[in-house]
Amino acid sequence: MLGFEGVDIGIFEERSHIWPSHVSDNLPFFANKLASKVRGEGLEFADIFYQASAFNVTAANDPDPKERQKSRELFQKMLEFTLRCNAPHMTSLPGVEWDGVPHETSFQRCSEELAWRVEQAKGVGVVYSVEAHVGSIAPSPAEARQLVEMTPGLTLTLDYTHFIKIGMSDDDCEPLIPLASHFHARGGRLDRIQASMKENVIDYERVIHAMQRANYPGYVGVEYTWQPWEHCDEVDNISETVILRDKLRAAAANGGNQ
Numbered sequence: 001m002l003g004f005e006g007v008d009i010g011i012f013e014e015r016s017h018i019w020p021s022h023v024s025d026n027l028p029f030f031a032n033k034l035a036s037k038v039r040g041e042g043l044e045f046a047d048i049f050y051q052a053s054a055f056n057v058t059a060a061n062d063p064d065p066k067e068r069q070k071s072r073e074l075f076q077k078m079l080e081f082t083l084r085c086n087a088p089h090m091t092s093l094p095g096v097e098w099d100g101v102p103h104e105t106s107f108q109r110c111s112e113e114l115a116w117r118v119e120q121a122k123g124v125g126v127v128y129s130v131e132a133h134v135g136s137i138a139p140s141p142a143e144a145r146q147l148v149e150m151t152p153g154l155t156l157t158l159d160y161t162h163f164i165k166i167g168m169s170d171d172d173c174e175p176l177i178p179l180a181s182h183f184h185a186r187g188g189r190l191d192r193i194q195a196s197m198k199e200n201v202i203d204y205e206r207v208i209h210a211m212q213r214a215n216y217p218g219y220v221g222v223e224y225t226w227q228p229w230e231h232c233d234e235v236d237n238i239s240e241t242v243i244l245r246d247k248l249r250a251a252a253a254n255g256g257n258q
Helices: 020-040 065-084 103-123 141-149 170-179 204-214 237-255
Strands: 006-012 044-051 089-092 127-130 155-158 180-185 187-189 192-195 220-222
Touching (some): 044 065, 103 127
Parallel strands (some): 089 127
């Protein structure tokens, strides 16, 4: 009814309609069921985004090799689920900082583990990306770029709001667009990763035009979410989705390329 062409599916343990543990025991059945629902509504899969129950649970760069193995196993299940849904794109989280582990060590471990994931996804024709986010090992544009540049084939699910929240600007975020294969859009401002469009400080017309110049290949998803984390329960999600949707469409039309 909102007029979108695609849909992002979030599979977050204990935090979404579908959990990884719900589908793991019978991937073919649940993938077919979800794909039928999505395509029955005339939509396509834009992205399948999976997470564990917390940022530090089965994180890619867990210092414990046994936990990293669990993380790989979860990734492989979610990759199979993505493939069975015939979805072209998959997102997960990059990893976190660990007490007592030097940043450089954790960062390198992230890169190594994510490079393995990139190769697994590439082998079955799925584009794989990570979202550099508040609370991750790559919370700034500079660290997000560093992670991509040191990890062959890795792309970003880019969301300006995580960087705007900590005081970054459009100027800081825009160089990441050529590194992105998926994009999350919503209102954001200092100290808020989700805000109304009246409070929003991101120039989305500039974002769309930068994407056109970079021949950005992916979807732009409007990602309003309702949860107490990071004050994400303080706006009217449906109204803000419509307002931002119209702004993005107008920007694309004014650019003349989309």
